[in-house]
Amino acid sequence: MDAINGSESFEEIPYADIKSFFDSAPALGDAAETKIKEELEKFIKRNYSPSENGTTRRVVCVTSGGTTVPLEQRCVRYIDNFSSGHRGAASTEYFLKAGYAVVFLYRKGTCQPYCRSLPDDPLLECFEVTSESNITGTLLKLPFTTIFEYLQLLQLLALSMRSLGPNAMFYLAAAVSDFYVPWESMAVHKIQSASGPLDIRLAQVPKMLPVLRKDWAPMAFCISFKLETDTKILLEKANMALKKYNMHMVVANELKTRKEEVIVVTKSGNITIRRDMTQAGADVEEPLVKLIVDRHSAYIGSQS
Numbered sequence: 680m681d682a683i684n685g686s687e688s689f690e691e692i693p694y695a696d697i698k699s700f701f702d703s704a705p706a707l708g709d710a711a712e713t714k715i716k717e718e719l720e721k722f723i724k725r726n727y728s729p730s731e732n733g734t735t736r737r738v739v740c741v742t743s744g745g746t747t748v749p750l751e752q753r754c755v756r757y758i759d760n761f762s763s764g765h766r767g768a769a770s771t772e773y774f775l776k777a778g779y780a781v782v783f784l785y786r787k788g789t790c791q792p793y794c795r796s797l798p799d800d801p802l803l804e805c806f807e808v809t810s811e812s813n814i815t816g817t818l819l820k821l822p823f824t825t826i827f828e829y830l831q832l833l834q835l836l837a838l839s840m841r842s843l844g845p846n847a848m849f850y851l852a853a854a855v856s857d858f859y860v861p862w863e864s865m866a867v868h869k870i871q872s873a874s875g876p877l878d879i880r881l882a883q884v885p886k887m888l889p890v891l892r893k894d895w896a897p898m899a900f901c902i903s904f905k906l907e908t909d910t911k912i913l914l915e916k917a918n919m920a921l922k923k924y925n926m927h928m929v930v931a932n933e934l935k936t937r938k939e940e941v942i943v944v945t946k947s948g949n950i951t952i953r954r955d956m957t958q959a960g961a962d963v964e965e966p967l968v969k970l971i972v973d974r975h976s977a978y979i980g981s982q983s
């Protein structure tokens with residue numbers, strides 16, 4: 680089997696579950712969807728189309744922060760997935776430095792590129808960008824909150840980036856909910872405490888990674904992250920994700936040590952990346968992004 684491309688057959692993709700997830704998800708809205716599509720098209724054209732400015736940049740979609748699962752349609756309460764967004768924000772800076780154009784798909788209110796060391800001060804929230812998206816020359820920021828928004832945006836993005844072939848990359852550092860309350864079975868109004876203890880049944884979020892690889896952007900270079908708190912199962916789970924979802928690389932990390940060390944799992948072996956403890960301010964993202972950029976170059980070379 681080809682070590683980089685991976686010519687294994689995909690596991691059975693749950694198309695029916697995926698369709699019902701998207702069909703029942705609250706829509707982003709026609710206006711918002713059109714605006715995002717236009718921005719993406721402009722961004723990709725500006726950075727990728729050589730006729731625009733003479734240079735062709737690779738484009739990476741970095742996802743960052745955790746998704747929420749609302750418990751009520753008029754949401755007062757929700758379940759959250761842990762992620763400060765530090766990994767995504769830091770990695771975005773290094774991808775930009777390496778010459779990539781970055782679409783930063785991030786959870787509202789989490790860590791932003793070039794603002795990583797700002798203190799965690801609620802006052803700073805007042806200065807948060809309030810527009811739906813935020814675009815500069817080589818950085819396009821798109822915010823999400825819920826699992827519904829995140830997956831719809833990821834699909835939109837993947838379909839827009841499909842035309843870039845192997846020059847597109849997905850770096851999926853966001854912490855994505857595994858379980859959710861389907862919209863149609865969700866309480867409309869605030870759940871009342873007078874009714875006694877609350878029983879909630881959560882459905883499984885259908886796995887979108889195999890469909891991203893197979894249908895949405897089949898030529899893109901795809902890196903997913905695997906987070907565990909039990910080190911004993913971390914590598915086994917990361918290996919499973921690599922094979923089951925046909926990822927090019929899976930970055931395995933443990934919650935407690937995630938800022939010190941990650942293990943990059945590939946079909947040709949594992950690579951441990953550690954933060955350089957002798958260097959003040961060094962992080963694990965710099966060597967991680969360097970390795971990934973090198974592997975992406977090899978991948979592009981193998982496709983041409």
Ligand code: 9Z3
Pocket residue numbers: 744761762763764765766767851852853854855856903904905906907932934937
């Ligand atoms: C990660 O594993 C990220 O590295 C962290 C980064 C969320 C731990 P921080 O944002 O932390 O710097 O505070 N992200 C992926 C987590 C995830 O939900 N992975 C899924 C899984 O493990 C697969 S897509 O099942």
